[in-house]
Amino acid sequence: MLSLEKELKTFKFEAYIKLLKWLKKRYRIITFSEVTDKSSSFLLLRHDVDASMKAALKMARMERRLGIRSTYLVMFSNKLYNIMEKDNLEALKDLAKLGHEIGLHYDLPTYEKRGRDLREILETEIALLERLIGKKVNSIAPHNVSTLTGEDPFKNMAEYINVYSPRFHQNYVSDSCRAWYPRPLRELLAFKYEKVQVLVHPFLWTRDECELKDVLEMLLRDIADENKLYVQRWLELLDDTAKRRLEDGKKNDIHSYSQIKKY
């Protein structure tokens, strides 16, 4: 156990797979929707997808290979990834196809800035998510819960399972910022509790061992590269359109290429 605990500090895929194998032997790993009033013992493996659908899908496949299903909570209010982008949308559908539960990760400060009814925003996002995956969405989780100033208005909704509701959250450990918190990981590994929730952020785990700052750098570089590619394609299209307009302009004397190019 001590060696596993030490290995988990590397945040390597290899260590994560070992953790999954360890947990699978000792706990009944189920998704949030599968918990009933009669469930006396379980482990909920939760993933808040804060930064990358690609990283989430990679983790989902590792879990699937071991016959493990977990709960992935994805965000619409996010500037790091866009669920509606083609590759991300495919990854989302693949996550669902692999048998994992899909829930909504909501960002209250962003909702509040919109100046609309908060519940309406949440329900709109849930309805869209349900359409995208073709399944009912039951579970919800707030983003950055430790930084919320007031009470979460969605904490006790009858219609949805909030992952922070006390019945799921008694024995909880998270890998946030690569520091196992608030319980020491060894308590979980020692099978000390009957009802456990483990939060794992997919983007924090890597194939080779590297520092957190390197993980963030890689992630931001990936995002920047994808955006650069998108902008490049958009500019090419714009240029192409401008050229065609120039030809039309010559015929109709409407625009000049240089005029269009300015915009």
Ligand SMILES: [Zn+2]
């Ligand atoms: Zn989050």
